[in-house]
Amino acid sequence: MTFDELYDKIASGELNRQEAQRHFTLDWIQTARNYIADVNRGSRINIPEVIYGEYKSASQSVEIARALLERHPRVLVSRSPHNREIAAHFEAEYVIEETPNLLMIGEAPPSRGAVLIISAGAADHPVLAECALTLRCIGVKTIVFEDRGIAHPTRVLDAVKTGIENDVAAVIVVAGMEGALAPFVASLVPLPVIGVPTSVGYGFRAKEAALTSMLASCAPNLTVVNIDGGLRAAVVAGLIAKNR
């Protein structure tokens, strides 16, 4: 029923108000529905398929992964407490890569472009590894330096230098505590820097200090993702690197 038809039926009294309103709303929705083929969101926004595993049982994650693997060459499972169990279901058929926070089922694509990843301390490893594996999954090369806190400035400089020599398109800085590594690196490179504050720390606002500090920074080329949001930082960096 078109809007015009609807209008006529209301004017002529064929439909009472409640019926007319329901028809109107349904038509609006039906129209949108018929024409939007949501076949392939993964392609549409060009990022890997991710299963958020935190609250799912192993078998729930396995089932969804199987369905996705029918249409996609690879799938990520994030924050699942059942990495080992899920991996066991696919090891015979697929290449598996695994970090504490992330599992990739399926082979990584060939890589284009490059992203530099620097972390402040060894405790930030799980988030750094999540960044790196996500970028592998997207098909972007990574150059990774761990444990390069602001207390050792020359070690930071080495890392940045290597990144620029490899012509990276963006830099990801993974840091907890006061998170000062992110503005320091941002002041050194003519590139977008994506800060990933981690929940590493103790005491006052232990889990939020790095986020607070990165948001408040006056470094103009620094953006931020959620605390421990390695996957998100990697997707953004990957989109920058691949479109370059």
Next chain:
Amino acid sequence: MTFDELYDKIASGELNRQEAQRHFTLDWIQTARNYIADVNRGSRINIPEVIYGEYKSASQSVEIARALLERHPRVLVSRSPHNREIAAHFEAEYVIEETPNLLMIGEAPPSRGAVLIISAGAADHPVLAECALTLRCIGVKTIVFEDRGIAHPTRVLDAVKTGIENDVAAVIVVAGMEGALAPFVASLVPLPVIGVPTSVGYGFRAKEAALTSMLASCAPNLTVVNIDGGLRAAVVAGLIAKNR
């Protein structure tokens, strides 16, 4: 004095502990100082010169701007309460562009690349205008749509469509209140999206709701800057667009 010389003098007792330590620290700093020519940070990281005007008097900002304009073709003054007064000092010599939060002194460079900027409501205008002027200053074209809240999805779709037709390299979403426009747009584009939460709203966590919501979003291609941080979003988007 090299580290070796220092070492020898300590070993031979020529320097006592306090003297040696002071020498050691001074040498470390002196060495770094001599060799780092900090002449031209603007060029090094490739972003416009910005004067943070919030706590400065008009004359302080004018003085700094004058000094910078000797070496740079244009300068930004952000968050000054004295925009009009500052502009008056330069209008005879320079082109001036002005928004509530930002003042550009000097002519904009020719533009390369393009960025899409969408705001949720009319109240977000000052931040949106700050994004747009910053991008002009960097030399990046902008495509701007205002007042495209999530309540009118088709108006959002129009904006996104126009952006993609113009081959934008990144999208900036400026939104207050619950900030839901940012994840919605992020789900529509295969591009990095930079969310700028604004301080528009009332009631519970009025100024922080959009930031909270954007950080918590599961949209993987969405990064965030500080509340009302239009300049920073624009610099990041500009770096993406120009390097593409």
Next chain:
Amino acid sequence: MTFDELYDKIASGELNRQEAQRHFTLDWIQTARNYIADVNRGSRINIPEVIYGEYKSASQSVEIARALLERHPRVLVSRSPHNREIAAHFEAEYVIEETPNLLMIGEAPPSRGAVLIISAGAADHPVLAECALTLRCIGVKTIVFEDRGIAHPTRVLDAVKTGIENDVAAVIVVAGMEGALAPFVASLVPLPVIGVPTSVGYGFRAKEAALTSMLASCAPNLTVVNIDGGLRAAVVAGLIAKNR
């Protein structure tokens, strides 16, 4: 271009990856756009047209109101600091009703159904008045009792009794400070209760105490809106009353 055409052009190599992706996204958006007639959102979700006036100048609000009044019999302007000035533009042509937080331009429709509104103290008046005027604008009768704090339980009972005698469909409780009036009323009526916490109070969490308390309540028939969110409470209560 249909998805099938797109697929063929990719398969045949006619479109490179970047072009194909842009086409794909544009097609998805174009399709949705063509078929969604967003003509009349006000009718679709059946609520009054509201102009959020907080950050708008008087002339901006006047201009938008004029445009809306061409298609709608009445318009609300909320939280404008320019009520008087806006009203002046329309007084010759329209009936005007005004409260501190809200302005209605145009005549109220005939009313169906009824809602009970109770406030805890005289300081809650602006929010209570906003509820009442919004309900008038929707076409719902209101029964209003002010200054009925929990310290005078019999005065609360009188108010509730009158409401039930008039067969109200829902109750709105407007209260600041510790907000205890809302769970107390909720325990007395077999109806949905909508709590509007107000920003009235002083000291610790002065503006948030009533919200905190209403959310934490164990009264099962109590929902909550944002602090000072009178309009929203009234719209929900109005939808309940009119659909009954």
Next chain:
Amino acid sequence: MTFDELYDKIASGELNRQEAQRHFTLDWIQTARNYIADVNRGSRINIPEVIYGEYKSASQSVEIARALLERHPRVLVSRSPHNREIAAHFEAEYVIEETPNLLMIGEAPPSRGAVLIISAGAADHPVLAECALTLRCIGVKTIVFEDRGIAHPTRVLDAVKTGIENDVAAVIVVAGMEGALAPFVASLVPLPVIGVPTSVGYGFRAKEAALTSMLASCAPNLTVVNIDGGLRAAVVAGLIAKNR
């Protein structure tokens, strides 16, 4: 003793101040007590009997449930860590229905009216199931769609369409993370929408982001309950649906 008698005894000096005050207060309370027959609160406010099981032992909950079942056909036990053990005591005599957060002892009544329940992700299941079972207990039909996040708009549209076709009286939206599903659904329906923010999420304000966002939303037909407050949302929706 009436107030008049009290007055006389004070005037004549028969009672000293402390005694008189005690009498006065006692009389006030006694009067209220004698005349308020609190026999049947469950009937008075027309909602199911609920035992808050979170801090009770299995045997405490069983004992209270038994007492209530003497006067009521069914009872809910919410948030008990001892669901299985409690159920075991009643399985021989009663029909039992169970979700992670809620247990119903006794058969559901016949249903009238209908409510639509939509959740954003699989992780929201326990809260969604709590809503659905509560509505069964009240005697209202539910139409349930799970895992309909904002990232797949057409799947949201399908859910809303089905709800409206079935003439639901209200919509419950269960969502964690940024909670953007709630304002999106609210913008599509001419009905009261009750948002249930869940504690699903990670990082910054992980447990509160959805609540913050739903409260801050400008959708006028959206109210909110406490985080994970499924039962409360269901009771309100049930009251709307049954009174319609």
Next chain:
Amino acid sequence: MTFDELYDKIASGELNRQEAQRHFTLDWIQTARNYIADVNRGSRINIPEVIYGEYKSASQSVEIARALLERHPRVLVSRSPHNREIAAHFEAEYVIEETPNLLMIGEAPPSRGAVLIISAGAADHPVLAECALTLRCIGVKTIVFEDRGIAHPTRVLDAVKTGIENDVAAVIVVAGMEGALAPFVASLVPLPVIGVPTSVGYGFRAKEAALTSMLASCAPNLTVVNIDGGLRAAVVAGLIAKNR
């Protein structure tokens, strides 16, 4: 209609469900209402009549005060921004006492008992004065020491000594900043101590530090009221002193 009558009419089908429920609820309320004489709450709980003046105009406060003064010998107006104007209406007829936060209209009663009030700094004066005037209004003697911060322990000791020599029944400690005066005084006296944290201070949690500290104290004889809640502290201390 009694509950029995109601029951019969339901059983016989004379009343349908909705009617019966309304009757039931109305009866419950009516019954309570008829028998509760709420004539004189001020006498019932034995505290002064207080007008909360913060959000009221001068004329609103004057009108309420006049009405109350017909039945009460004195009235308090708290937190009014119109103290001077209100006082002007009553000066011809009544004795007026005034502090920045509080206005008493009417003569103070004769005093019984005594309370010690100590403040930490001169900036706490308005809250201290509010305590003292409220106690005058209740009819309790006060012993007042100002500006006795923890930095001068002997001055604190003098104040406490004088209080005990005068046999005070309770101590009120008014303090901002870190509020350490309250636990220190509490450790010196065998009496109930009521801490009034003030909003005096600057920097981190400037307005809440004293409240936080007083709540966290391990002093067992210390209770707390809201920030700047002088009136409340005085009422509690007054009840203790008068009942002693």
Next chain:
Amino acid sequence: MTFDELYDKIASGELNRQEAQRHFTLDWIQTARNYIADVNRGSRINIPEVIYGEYKSASQSVEIARALLERHPRVLVSRSPHNREIAAHFEAEYVIEETPNLLMIGEAPPSRGAVLIISAGAADHPVLAECALTLRCIGVKTIVFEDRGIAHPTRVLDAVKTGIENDVAAVIVVAGMEGALAPFVASLVPLPVIGVPTSVGYGFRAKEAALTSMLASCAPNLTVVNIDGGLRAAVVAGLIAKNR
């Protein structure tokens, strides 16, 4: 050395500045130390001896208790996770009373005065029991009513009535969630009311809602202690009751 002597030695140059300052500070402290006999703090401030057991091992608590029992007839151990083990050391010699949060070693003294204790729900039991045992230890009679939430007002009235009939000197209200029981009871009695907010609840500010609400209340005769601070409320109520 007196201050005068010190002064002379400085004036004559006998002491250099650093020596003089050290002497001066030492003298100040020495003087105070010699004359303050800190023998018997328990008597001085008239409250029971309490061992804070939360972070102590069983044997640490036992050792301290033994030492105190040499001089005191009874001792309290609060928040120890080792209640059973500690009790075992003293059962042969002493009467033991025990609640989840508190252990009394030694016989309760004879009681004087009375305090009314009311809790909102069964989940508040541990805090209520802590209040009651502390008052036994002080030698004050308690009248206790559990599970009297605001949803059943007549049950609250019964409790208050019994308390007043027994001439209690103060009322303690123990409540979690929205804590509305405290202002309700405060509005019914001409007595000091001490609110003990508990950490019972879920969702938004689950552990702090009752505290927030009690602090924000406008009931003038209500003071508050820390969350779950039963012992402190009881000590204050006990001091009021015994001094009456």
Next chain:
Amino acid sequence: MTFDELYDKIASGELNRQEAQRHFTLDWIQTARNYIADVNRGSRINIPEVIYGEYKSASQSVEIARALLERHPRVLVSRSPHNREIAAHFEAEYVIEETPNLLMIGEAPPSRGAVLIISAGAADHPVLAECALTLRCIGVKTIVFEDRGIAHPTRVLDAVKTGIENDVAAVIVVAGMEGALAPFVASLVPLPVIGVPTSVGYGFRAKEAALTSMLASCAPNLTVVNIDGGLRAAVVAGLIAKNR
């Protein structure tokens, strides 16, 4: 009365319990009072006399200052909004030094030792000036560098180098926004560093970001004072420098 005498009078029944307790407490206090000569607290803890001027009128501050100047050669008035007016009262007799937050009346003493003060931006000037003037008042030399943010590392190095060459005993770092300058400087010097977070910034936790970041830092030689707490940082640094 000594403790022994008291004991005897209790044992013989000469004093009842209440009297004895009051005597006991009074004696304890009297004893302490007699022997603590609080004549000269300024000398005792060796810091300048400070009048906290924030809530005082000009005349109140003037009066206190006059009294102090009778016994002290100089006085500080901090955070007074009446600097000019206060200064006017003393200019004839005393040397005056003035910064936005602080006023010194009286001549500075000769200086010993040195402290390095570095600020991140021009907006931090008032706090930096407060540090410097306080140190002058204590008699410590200052070496001051302004506007040395982390974005220009070589300028930071210059400042640190000069400080060490002058053999400073401590470093004060004054910084707002993300406060990263403090850990950076701390990593460069073998000295105590005192961070003064300022309230300069905007957006998320604008006033608290630097404090959060400095507390969370892993730099082991960094301590922190309250936000904008320049005076306190200077006193600590001064004590270090003078005792060296």
Next chain:
Amino acid sequence: MTFDELYDKIASGELNRQEAQRHFTLDWIQTARNYIADVNRGSRINIPEVIYGEYKSASQSVEIARALLERHPRVLVSRSPHNREIAAHFEAEYVIEETPNLLMIGEAPPSRGAVLIISAGAADHPVLAECALTLRCIGVKTIVFEDRGIAHPTRVLDAVKTGIENDVAAVIVVAGMEGALAPFVASLVPLPVIGVPTSVGYGFRAKEAALTSMLASCAPNLTVVNIDGGLRAAVVAGLIAKNR
């Protein structure tokens, strides 16, 4: 390549913009790198080598410790959950000292200077022990008093007196709950006081109350470190003591 060479190549067009920018940035970094010999940060800032063990496995900490012990006589491992296991690897070769939060491998150096450490309660022991061991590792003598809360002022005075008699250079105060011990001690000594707020406490802001209170204190000679930050307080105090 020098900056001049770079300039020429740009001017002559030999390098395009992207290449030139990369060179420029690389040169800047390379220059700094070549000349900064970061051999010996431990010596440079004169503090012990610390391994942050919280997120490391035993073997990771062991490996790093071994490497450091090749160049340093002693190493600290902080906050490791594997103290015992790590100690076992080194016991044969090194002296080990251990507290709950800290492990020292290697013999303490001879001590110079002295620091006074006072804690408020037995529950603060782990943090106090961390302070003491860190100072041993730095080579500073400690004078330690535990369990000296403000409730026993004479015991505090004893501790302070002993400290001053031993000519300590600084005082560390370790306190949880309301943290009032820190400003009290600060008011007694002419020395820098470093407050270490601990996470000991319960109820409202249980873990943050002492920090809030210490920051808000008006004691001018008090600085603060992070919650439970014993190591940091000790390093600062140690630097003060050794440089004296």
